[in-house]
Amino acid sequence: xxxxxxxxxxxxxxxxxxxxxxxxxxxPTGDHVIRYWGMGASDTxxxxxxREAFLATEExxxxxxxxxxxxxxxxxxxxxxxxxxxxxTAPDLWWMDxxxxxxxxxIGLLEPIDPLIEEYEDVSPEEFKRQWIQFAxxxxxxxxxxxxxxxSTDARGLLYNENVLLESGIDLxxxxxxxxxxxxxxxxxxxxxxxxxxxxxxxxxxxxxxxIDEGWAYTWGFGLNAQVYDNxxxxxxxxxxxWVSVFELFADxxxxxxxxxxxxxxxxxQPPNSPPSQSALFSGRLGMTTSGPWAIxxxxxxxxxxPLSFTWLPVTHxxxxxxxxxxxxSLVIPKGANVTKNLWEYLKFHAGxxxxxxIQPLLGNLPTNLRAIxxxxxxxxxxxxxxxxxxxxxxxxxxVGSAAWDALARTRGSVALGSMSPTExxxxxxxxxxxxxELFAGYTMPExxxxxxxxxxxx
Amino acid sequence: xSATGLSSTxxxxxxxxxxxxxxxxxxxxxxxxxxxxxxRNLRTGLLFISPWIVGxxxxxxxxxxxxxVLSFTRYSGMDAxxxxxxxxxxxxxxxxxVAKATSNTIFFALIAVPLGLLVALTLAIAMNQNxxxxxxxxxxxxxxxxxPAFAMSxxxxxFLNPQFGLFNQVLNLFGGPNINLLGDPTGVKIAIILMAQxxxxxxxxxxxAGLRNIPKTIYEAARVDGAGPGRQFVAITFPxxxxxxxxxxxxxxxxxxxxxxxxxxxxxxxxxxxxxxxxYMMYLYKTAFGFAELGYASALAVLLFLAGxxxxxxxxxxxxxxxxxxxxAA
Numbered sequence: 001x002x003x004x005x006x007x008x009x010x011x012x013x014x015x016x017x018x019x020x021x022x023x024x025x026x027x028p029t030g031d032h033v034i035r036y037w038g039m040g041a042s043d044t045x046x047x048x049x050x051r052e053a054f055l056a057t058e059e060x061x062x063x064x065x066x067x068x069x070x071x072x073x074x075x076x077x078x079x080x081x082x083x084x085x086x087x088x089t090a091p092d093l094w095w096m097d098x099x100x101x102x103x104x105x106x107i108g109l110l111e112p113i114d115p116l117i118e119e120y121e122d123v124s125p126e127e128f129k130r131q132w133i134q135f136a137x138x139x140x141x142x143x144x145x146x147x148x149x150x151x152s153t154d155a156r157g158l159l160y161n162e163n164v165l166l167e168s169g170i171d172l173x174x175x176x177x178x179x180x181x182x183x184x185x186x187x188x189x190x191x192x193x194x195x196x197x198x199x200x201x202x203x204x205x206x207x208x209x210x211x212i213d214e215g216w217a218y219t220w221g222f223g224l225n226a227q228v229y230d231n232x233x234x235x236x237x238x239x240x241x242x243w244v245s246v247f248e249l250f251a252d253x254x255x256x257x258x259x260x261x262x263x264x265x266x267x268x269x270q271p272p273n274s275p276p277s278q279s280a281l282f283s284g285r286l287g288m289t290t291s292g293p294w295a296i297x298x299x300x301x302x303x304x305x306x307p308l309s310f311t312w313l314p315v316t317h318x319x320x321x322x323x324x325x326x327x328x329x330s331l332v333i334p335k336g337a338n339v340t341k342n343l344w345e346y347l348k349f350h351a352g353x354x355x356x357x358x359i360q361p362l363l364g365n366l367p368t369n370l371r372a373i374x375x376x377x378x379x380x381x382x383x384x385x386x387x388x389x390x391x392x393x394x395x396x397x398x399x400v401g402s403a404a405w406d407a408l409a410r411t412r413g414s415v416a417l418g419s420m421s422p423t424e425x426x427x428x429x430x431x432x433x434x435x436x437x438e439l440f441a442g443y444t445m446p447e448x449x450x451x452x453x454x455x456x457x458x459x
Numbered sequence: 460x461s462a463t464g465l466s467s468t469x470x471x472x473x474x475x476x477x478x479x480x481x482x483x484x485x486x487x488x489x490x491x492x493x494x495x496x497x498x499r500n501l502r503t504g505l506l507f508i509s510p511w512i513v514g515x516x517x518x519x520x521x522x523x524x525x526x527x528v529l530s531f532t533r534y535s536g537m538d539a540x541x542x543x544x545x546x547x548x549x550x551x552x553x554x555x556x557v558a559k560a561t562s563n564t565i566f567f568a569l570i571a572v573p574l575g576l577l578v579a580l581t582l583a584i585a586m587n588q589n590x591x592x593x594x595x596x597x598x599x600x601x602x603x604x605x606x607p608a609f610a611m612s613x614x615x616x617x618f619l620n621p622q623f624g625l626f627n628q629v630l631n632l633f634g635g636p637n638i639n640l641l642g643d644p645t646g647v648k649i650a651i652i653l654m655a656q657x658x659x660x661x662x663x664x665x666x667x668a669g670l671r672n673i674p675k676t677i678y679e680a681a682r683v684d685g686a687g688p689g690r691q692f693v694a695i696t697f698p699x700x701x702x703x704x705x706x707x708x709x710x711x712x713x714x715x716x717x718x719x720x721x722x723x724x725x726x727x728x729x730x731x732x733x734x735x736x737x738x739y740m741m742y743l744y745k746t747a748f749g750f751a752e753l754g755y756a757s758a759l760a761v762l763l764f765l766a767g768x769x770x771x772x773x774x775x776x777x778x779x780x781x782x783x784x785x786x787x788a789a
Binding site: 077078079082085086103104106107108109200202259260263264267268271272273335400402403406409410413414417419420428431432435436439 | 533535536537538550554555556613616617620621622623636637639641642643644725727729730731732733734745747748749750751752
């Protein structure tokens with residue numbers, strides 16, 4: 001073989017390799033194929049159950065739904081989806097954290113669904129969307145357009161280990177959601193009684209810290225009437241006195257239960273990236289924490305014999321209602337998707353009553369579809385969370401939602417650690433987020449945001 | 460006068476091509492004067508290295524240039540970029556998290572780089588000992604460098620566990636208190652600095668090559684003159700290693716400015732507590748892919764590039780005072 005033949009041969013092999021690799025990437029296509037980036041690998045069975053149910057319907061005849069799990073490296077990491085959309089390989093449907101919807105819509109990543117409702121439904125978009133909880137629809141609304149349908153929701157409550165409380169001499173009636181809503185003062189006293197310290201000063205057993213697990217600034221902020229954004233003046237309000245009081249709560253607890261000691265406790269009994277079975281609550285080391293209905297599934301799986309129960313989030317005064325907030329997921333259509341009536345039918349099925357009533361009882365969370373809630377299509381152990389929903393709301397639907405969340409989470413730690421005062425934390429957050437929001441001058445959240453939502457079956 | 464006390468000679472470097480009286484003055488004339496075989500060889504050579512040329516153009520030069528352009532825009536990765544002039548740069552200089560991330564990165568570089576050089580040099584000297592099992596020692600010393608950063612991070616999380624980790628177990632043995640390094644803003648930086656030292660094997664190999672390049676005759680002469688090992692190191696080894704030291708210093712500083720993986724894993728991508736491990740690259744990554752502010756992230760990248768360039772130039776300028784290139788002459 002001379003050099004010329006070698007070079008030609010090498011060129012042909014290279015071209016063939018490129019062709020083969022690009023062929024390998026392209027799967028089935030066409031209007032009867034839906035490419036879906038679904039839930040995580042551990043929940044594939046739920047996605048598959050919905051798919052099978054849809055394929056059995058009249059609309060599902062001849063359809064092919066390809067489910068992919070695309071691992072995300074973080075709630076606020078958009079690299080995969082942006083890359084896919086820009087690379088022309090976007091999925092047709094994407095299971096996405098609802099909290100990121102407005103940010104993603106603001107950068108042009110998502111398709112609005114209102115035109116699809118107008119084209120394929122006999123009712124107006126407003127009437128069509130009334131099938132779902134209002135705050136979940138609000139969270140998907142940007143500039144008057146809706147960017148997906150909400151699939152599931154949750155709420156934050158107090159999760160406690162009855163055994164640990166009983167061993168500490170606590171009257172369990174205080175935690176019975178039917179009888180009592182615990183106050184912050186009562187919670188502090190219970191935490192003191194649970195906590196045990198060894199001779200070296202390490203926590204051997206621990207009561208509660210408001211900055212751990214789901215103890216976000218938002219978790220306590222809604223109860224203290226702290227608002228991120230003022231629609232009337234179109235300004236960020238992260239430096240308001242209410243936000244200062246949220247951070248004062250963290251500082252106050254850290255004074256009695258120092259951040260470093262609490263962190264050492266968690267690093268010991270529940271280190272970062274540990275398997276879900278390695279929980280300080282399961283091992284009887286922890287008395288109480290802040291969590292949500294998604295924990296029910298894990299509790300049943302890893303600690304089926306442990307008496308783990310939920311109650312309301314604490315309140316400042318005994319006579320006030322407990323307030324919380326709800327997250328959850330949604331199904332959205334990324335830009336570049338093959339938008340067809342078939343896709344709309346599947347989206348409607350998956351995020352509507354049929355899909356939610358299949359998924360939610362398995363998942364542990366609550367449905368957002370009002371009929372599914374009314375018909376109790378969820379784990380009965382999540383009933384308390386349904387009762388929380390009227391006094392719950394979503395995180396504020398803002399184009400800077402991720403940045404605001406990030407700032408609040410970071411300063412929560414700084415205040416608990418003592419490196420920032422509550423006032424400094426609030427001012428720092430305002431200084432960081434307000435300039436980002438100035439790029440969206442005059443933006444307003446939906447008028448219904450923050451108002452109680454209608455929830456069937458809730459008291 | 461060289462640092463070794465030996466004067467340089469006028470012997471030509473072997474890297475210098477021999478000059479010929481018949482060689483044409485300009486490149487164009489030289490090309491025109493090429494034989495058919497030489498031209499064919501040139502074409503073939505270019506063809507063979509064309510993947511590299513294409514790679515540099517497509518994956519380095521184009522992205523770098525495009526990133527500079529994007530740094531003057533507001534760009535989310537989706538819609539067309541919007542020109543905002545120097546706004547991103549103004550924002551960068553007023554962003555409290557940029558200041559925090561920069562100070563964290565400088566803290567890391569100031570400690571990790573000198574410490575890394577010291578560890579690498581120590582390893583290289585150990586690898587260079589004239590003992591029978593030296594190959595085994597070299598393998599042992601180099602092996603930690605093969606552990607991926609993410610795996611090392613997980614090992615460190617366990618190693619530093621405040622109650623059960625080996626680090627605290629040893630401290631307890633000596634009556635020390637339990638320390639939760641990863642729960643402290645400064646401690647987490649120190650932990651990441653310690654982790655970085657496990658990658659010192661690469662720099663050590665380069666130091667080893669430098670050590671083995673020092674002619675043995677110089678040591679023999681020094682021994683004849685009565686110089687002990689310490690004096691030999693100060694007067695011969697260290698001065699003649701300075702070109703290698705310069706290389707390792709430049710690559711070390713460059714790596715320190717880009718510290719990312721260990722901090723990302725150890726802090727679950729947050730950089731907390733109190734943004735203590737929020738390094739510049741982590742904030743840049745978050746800005747780009749967490750908040751979809753690619754224009755602003757590009758400005759941060761350009762600033763990082765300029766800072767790296769300025770540091771490299773400063774080190775080169777300073778290197779004239781401490782780098783000795785007389786080893787060839789010796």
